[in-house]
Amino acid sequence: MTHPSPLRVLVVDDEAPIRRFLRTSLAAKGYEVLEAEDGDCAMKTLRRNAVGLMVLDLGLPKTDGFEVIRQIREQGSALPIVVLSARSDEAGKVKALDLGADDFVTKPFGIDELLARIRAALRHRLQQEGERAVFQSGDLSVDLVRRVVSVRGIEVKLSPREYDLLRLLIAHAGKVLTHKFILREVWGTETDIQYLRMYIRSLRQKIESKPEQPALILTEQGVGYRLRAPD
Numbered sequence: 268m269t270h271p272s273p274l275r276v277l278v279v280d281d282e283a284p285i286r287r288f289l290r291t292s293l294a295a296k297g298y299e300v301l302e303a304e305d306g307d308c309a310m311k312t313l314r315r316n317a318v319g320l321m322v323l324d325l326g327l328p329k330t331d332g333f334e335v336i337r338q339i340r341e342q343g344s345a346l347p348i349v350v351l352s353a354r355s356d357e358a359g360k361v362k363a364l365d366l367g368a369d370d371f372v373t374k375p376f377g378i379d380e381l382l383a384r385i386r387a388a389l390r391h392r393l394q395q396e397g398e399r400a401v402f403q404s405g406d407l408s409v410d411l412v413r414r415v416v417s418v419r420g421i422e423v424k425l426s427p428r429e430y431d432l433l434r435l436l437i438a439h440a441g442k443v444l445t446h447k448f449i450l451r452e453v454w455g456t457e458t459d460i461q462y463l464r465m466y467i468r469s470l471r472q473k474i475e476s477k478p479e480q481p482a483l484i485l486t487e488q489g490v491g492y493r494l495r496a497p498d
Contacts, residue, residue, distance in 0.1 A: 306330025
């Protein structure tokens with residue numbers, strides 16, 4: 268019997284102890300790990316190897332993490348990228364996501380959180396490659412062909428704008444979407460962020476069991492929103 272090859276993860280970080288920790292932790296979960304200590308080395312590694320996912324630090328010497336994301340996306344690559352970000356660097360998180368990163372983990376971080384973000388990024392990539400006709404997450408069900416939204420089997424009426432917002436979140440389920448990205452995609456312009464918050468609040472009232480404690484549309488403070496990944 269043949270066994271599938273392990274997913275190859277490229278860890279890019281200039282701190283050797285972090286690379287060592289990630290190599291050990293990811294290998295224990297069945298991943299094959301490659302390492303790079305800076306952006307230039309990371310791009311060379313990508314050219315020479317088939318990689319399934321990248322864990323990328325932003326504060327790299329030479330070519331930094333932002334430029335690595337930019338180059339990868341400009342080449343048309345859909346490689347899932349999970350960013351490692353400094354705790355206070357909120358603006359850096361937003362910039363990385365806008366450039367095309369799939370998710371971020373804040374330093375210092377726990378390995379369980381990182382593994383969950385990796386799984387979410389991989390699921391999101393699979394969704395993009397073959398989107399399902401019906402989206403299901405918790406009590407929420409959305410028939411993307413018929414444009415029917417149901418909660419616990421009961422149809423919910425959404426305004427056209429609310430549906431467009433939910434549809435965008437579904438298309439990127441499990442991934443953090445920045446305020447700027449959502450406003451641009453749904454409204455076509457970077458309008459007042461309070462306008463977006465108003466629609467998120469309205470959407471939660473219609474699809475969340477406890478709107479004041481949302482379990483579906485999650486807030487990433489100061490960055491944007493994430494829709495819970497499909498079941």
